Amino acid sequence: MHRIARIAIAALASVGMLASVAACGSGQSTSEKNGTIEVVASVNQWGTMAKTLGGDNVNVTSIINSTNVDAHDYEPTTSDITKLQKAQVIIVNGAGYDAWAVKAAQTANATIVNAAEVGGVNDGENPHVWxxxxxxxxxxxxxxxxxxxxxxxxxxxxxxxxQQWRSKEDEIARKITETKRKADGEAYAATESVAEYLAGDLGLKDATPTGYTRATANESEPTPTDIKQFTDMLEAGKVGLLVVNIQEETELTGKIVTAAKSSNIPIVELTEQMPEQYDSLTDWMAALVDAFSKAI
Structure with a gap:
């Protein structure tokens, strides 16, 4: 083989090797190559919204998908952090609900949507903004x-x-308006304030004893006086509805439910994390509004 030909072949081989190395080291995922946006949400309520709004254009991963997991106390795995670091869009809840995700997102090269910040809710306020x-x-x-x-x-x-998402949310708005007419400022009490925003949208007035509400918000034990005020209020039928977070059932919440049942006070059960049987946040909210409407 002529010397020039050997040099040409060697050069071509080197170019091929360099191209191969460049492709392997590009760091692009399959979704990035085909134009799909990599999205990671801390919790599935926002993850399902992200999927609805992105359709086939996005690949969405929700880190927390179960009502058996408390986002407040969740300890992220190395895999969770890696997912967040590789995302192009990250959706966190904020307001102290998922501080682990907010912290990890800060060092990622991604567009971050902080739901609480977007909604004007600050740290220390009710974080259940969905x-x-x-x-x-x-x-x-x-x-x-x-x-x-x-x-x-x-x-x-x-x-x-x-626009398609908005049309479904508008249907929920109509349900809320109808239920608000029925509620007409009716008083309710709650074992936890997770649904405070929804109850407010529905025109309900929170009559839960202040001491009890403050204690549960701070994740501390209500005093015996707080508990007695709560159960006495229920047994006297002073509220028209009890809202129970069944994700956090305890001996205390059982006592409260018993007091409500003794006075035939309607009970709405819910969780703070989106149940797995719902495909989207809008479906879940529509079902909850229906539940409140039937109880009022």
Whole structure:
């Protein structure tokens, strides 16, 4: 073989090896290569919204998917952190609910949507912001903007998906308006304030004893006086509804439920984490509004 030919072949081989190394070291996932946006949400209520708003244009991973897991106390795995670091869009709840996710997101090269911040809810306030109609709308807009910023060529599709989501949320708004007319400021009590925003949207007035509410919000034990005020109020029939977070059932909540049942006070059971049987946050909220409507 001529010397020039050997040099040419060696050069071509080197180029091929370099191209192979570059491809392996590019760090692009399959979804990035085909244009799909990698999205990671700390909890499934926001993850399902992210999927609804992104459709086939996104690949969404929700770190917490079960009502058996408490997001407040969750300890993320190395795999969870890796997922967050590789995401292009990250959705966290904020307001102290998922501090582990907020912290991990800060060092990621991603567009971050903090639901509480978007909805104007600060640390120290009720962090269960997905129960608020106003916050859901604000977060949906923020997610759509994040997608459009990541993939500008998909703007028309993202706008269409946003409009479809909004039409379903408008159906919930109509249910809320109808239920609010029925509620007419009716008093309710709750074992935990997880659904405070939803109850407010429905026009219900929180009559839970202040001491009890303060204790549960701070994750401390209510005093015997707090508990007696609560059960006496229920046994006297001073509220028209009891809201129970069945994700946090204890001997104390059992005593409260018993007091409500003794006075035939309707009970609405719910969880703070989205149950697995629902495919989307809007489906879950629609079901909860129906549950309140039947109880009022």
């Amino acid at each position: 129960f608020s109609a106003d916050v859901r709308k604000a977060v949906a807009q923020a997610i759509t903007r994040a997608y459009e910023g990541t993939r500008p060529d998909g703007k028309a599709d993202f706008d269409k998906l946003n």
